[in-house]
Amino acid sequence: MPDALPQDILEDVRILWDYNRIDDQPRRCDVGIGLGSHDLGVADHAAELYHAGYLPLIVFTGANAPTTVDRFPRGEAVHYRERAIELGVPDEAILVEPKARYTGENFELSRALLESRGVEVASVMVVCRPYQQRRAYALCRKMWPEVDVLCSAQQVELVDYLRSMGDDAKVINTITADTQRIVLHGEQGVALPQEMPTEVWAAYERLVAAGYDKRVIKDPA
Structure with a gap:
């Protein structure tokens, strides 16, 4: 402790x-990308942002890492989705990307999923662990340069x-x-x-x- x-x-x-924290002032974005990890608070925060009107759509992305397989045996993104639904986010406002194994794949596969669904994206809010924000921002800006990128995490x-x-x-x-x-x-x-x-x-x-x-x-x- x-x-x-x-x-x-x-x-x-x-x-x-x-x-490592960025903590952008939230504003409405086209989609939130909830990065899978051992921290279920990411799903909690994504649900808060949805209910506050900032995110009309959330993509939860992540398979498993050695540090998460015991806690989230069905995969990080799947458990995040279940948590968000428990918190009142409707199923139709959630997409699940269950294969990403690292942060670069989180963005690559989430982008491909959104494109396959015909979702036009001009702005993204990255929702992640508090101390993952800067690394995630740097990756997302490089891999998805045409979108406006914000970062948000639980205030703790x-x-x-x-x-x-x-x-x-x-x-x-x-x-x-x-x-x-x-x-x-x-x-x-x-x-x-x-x-x-x-x-x-x-x-x-x-x-x-x-x-x-x-x-x-x-x-x-």
Whole structure:
């Protein structure tokens, strides 16, 4: 639990957390893309945005990763859909893309699904984990350059989020890896490059040195 984390570790995680959040002011978009993960709060937030009138249509996208297969055995997108329906989103306002295995595929396959349904898209609201926003934004802007891209996530404080997830190490390992991928994807040309402040990269390196490197690409070359 976060109360047991050393203060220096928590401070470094907070630096990465703040950097990775975008939290655009919501406005009505043609579609919301709910990115599958271990965080069911993504579906909750997508439902809130639907009920607030910002999203007439939601695509939930995601198969499974090793970190989600036990929690969502029928697939991330399928469970997200079920959750949104429980929260009052009508079935006809939801599309499910059940095959994506990583964020790039989330956008690639969601776009193909929408095109196959004849849905014209000029604006997209990416709905994801709070700390996934910057990486998702950079990928979506590069892969889908003709659409206006906003990012939105649950408004929650870091410590409260860690408590709700119940697995500090999983969250910290993921946010560390996401931060690394922002740089790698920009260098590889698969995502829109993002400015990386010195203090953010220093916090990333300290967390890796502290052992939060389980999802970091060890040899990016």
